[in-house]
Amino acid sequence: MIMKLGLLLIISFLCLTAKASSPPDEYMVKPNCRYRCGNVTIPFPFGIGDSCYLNVWYSVNCSVNMSSGAEKPFLNHTKLNLELLNVSLEHRTVEVNSPIASYDQRQGESNTSQPSIDLDKSPFLFSRLDNIFVVLGCGQAKLMDHENVWADCTSICNNSYPAQGRNGFNFCQTPIPSTDSYYLNNYLVGFTRGCEGNNYSNSTTHAFLVDRHWFSHNSTKPEDITRVKYAPLSLLWKTKSGDNASSDCNRIAYYNPMMGLYVHCSCSCPLRHEGNPYLPKGCDHGMHFFLDRL
Incomplete structure (x- = not known):
């Protein structure tokens, strides 16, 4: 026994x-x-x-x-x-390279928006849980679905901080709030031009949805991200x-x-x-x- x-x-x-x-x-x-x-x-x-x-x-x-x-x-x-x-x-989920939206504050209009990849009628959706909204450079950008604003991020340029900055200075990041639906099949990135005479009006602002885990390991070199003009994001099928x-x-x-x-x-x-x-x-x-x- x-x-x-x-x-x-x-x-x-x-x-x-x-x-x-x-x-x-x-x-x-x-x-x-x-x-x-x-x-x-x-x-x-x-x-x-x-x-x-x-x-x-x-x-x-x-x-x-x-x-x-x-x-x-x-x-x-x-x-x-x-x-x-x-x-x-x-x-x-699949991780794909998605274009980064950019806005030249010196030449752009006071307000403008750029569409995302259109996933309508496809089996793929943008996951709100796996991605975050990021703004690089100086300025304000919003993540919108038609008339709804899902995320809003403002980055202030400050030379007192290193190039990679910290959240709110030289870049900002924010999660997408959870509601009844955790997914989007398309969205708009809306940019707002800064006031004349401040750091906003003479810079280029970049804004994009990105996989949160990837960004946590690559946020120390934002210039590398904007140079390639693409960033990985997660889609759920x-x-x-x-x-x-x-x-x-x-x-x-x-x-x-x-x-x-x-x-x-x-x-x-x-x-x-x-x-x-x-x-x-x-x-x-x-x-x-x-x-x-x-």
Whole structure:
């Protein structure tokens, strides 16, 4: 009896401490499909090539730089054409490079606005939880959805602070308040010109939505961000009614006036299994034990 108890304790300990590797990348895609472009893994429902993706919105083009030979993935839909930086099946998010809005205070009108990427009728949405609104330089900018102002940020130029500044001086950042809806499918960045004679009127203001985790690691060099004119932001994807989602996904239908009828598809592999729940039998590639899943 004591020996059996000891054996059970040893097995339990091994289950708790065993660290297994993730399944090979080829198990994350459909058969005979590419699973990587450059250094980015492309799991289903995304895919490279015909019949490798869920629908046209998830089609990925692996672009090759003719001079360097480097590969970069892009969301291939003509309405998007965004560089794809990362795909998270766990959080149902993609990280993409998005253009940064800029406003020349010396030449601009007193008030102006610039539209975001238009995600209307696509399965993608801007996540208010994963992104923050940032203003670099001197000036004021607002994040708006039609007539609603979701975030407002003012940055004051002050030479007493280093170039990277601190929140409110030389740059500012603010979360997007949570309301009944945590997502946006488009927005406007509105700029307001500063008063003549102050630091605002002779500078360029940059404003953009950006992934909060990325910005926390890159905010010390804002000049590098504005130089490339793009910044990573997180989009969440929703499975729309009529999509052929895997049976491993739990479907909950709901209606959103902005999005129409959608199916919220919560996908995850069973306890101690790893794989891609968006694929038929995608979680059947082995059992894995992790401390945080027991």
